[in-house]
Amino acid sequence: MAKFVRNVGLALSGIGLAIRTQRHMQIHCVAAVIVVGLGLFLSLDAIRWSLIVFAIGLVVSAELINTAIEQAVDLASPERHPLAKAAKDVAAGAVLAAALVAITIGLLILGPPLLALFS
Ligand SMILES: Nc1ncnc2c1ncn2[C@@H]1O[C@H](COP(=O)(O)OP(=O)(O)OP(=O)(O)O)[C@@H](O)[C@H]1O
Numbered sequence: 366m367a368k369f370v371r372n373v374g375l376a377l378s379g380i381g382l383a384i385r386t387q388r389h390m391q392i393h394c395v396a397a398v399i400v401v402g403l404g405l406f407l408s409l410d411a412i413r414w415s416l417i418v419f420a421i422g423l424v425v426s427a428e429l430i431n432t433a434i435e436q437a438v439d440l441a442s443p444e445r446h447p448l449a450k451a452a453k454d455v456a457a458g459a460v461l462a463a464a465l466v467a468i469t470i471g472l473l474i475l476g477p478p479l480l481a482l483f484s
Pocket of ligand 1: 387388389435442443444445446447449450453454457
């Protein structure tokens with residue numbers, strides 16, 4: 366049990382490190398706060414909240430994995446190397462794919478009620 370608590374603490378400190386040091390992670394967090402605020406404002410139902418939470422988790426997880434890959438690549442290959450480039454570019458592609466899914470979910474869920482509100 367003590368080991369589990371310690372591992373959760375280490376994982377949380379990893380998330381904190383990524384938030385403190387990665388500009389893209391900070392942008393994702395600001396976007397998540399805005400989306401959650403809009404969701405509260407619009408009183409979304411449980412199914413829509415589930416999709417929003419899934420989208421936020423997907424993007425944050427992808428960014429965390431991308432950050433881990435970037436750090437590992439910088440450690441393993443400080444010099445330029447085609448495989449280092451491939452690893453970083455593919456990892457960045459995962460974040461882009463996750464972000465596109467999240468934007469689509471956000472537009473589908475928040476778009477219609479916001480349009481109705483302001484039209
Ligand atoms: N060791 C390397 N060898 C070859 N290409 C690299 C290497 N490091 C980075 N690159 C290329 O430069 C791009 C930017 O890498 P960088 O490490 O600056 O990450 P980043 O996308 O700017 O992320 P961050 O802003 O979080 O540091 C990579 O996507 C890759 O194409």
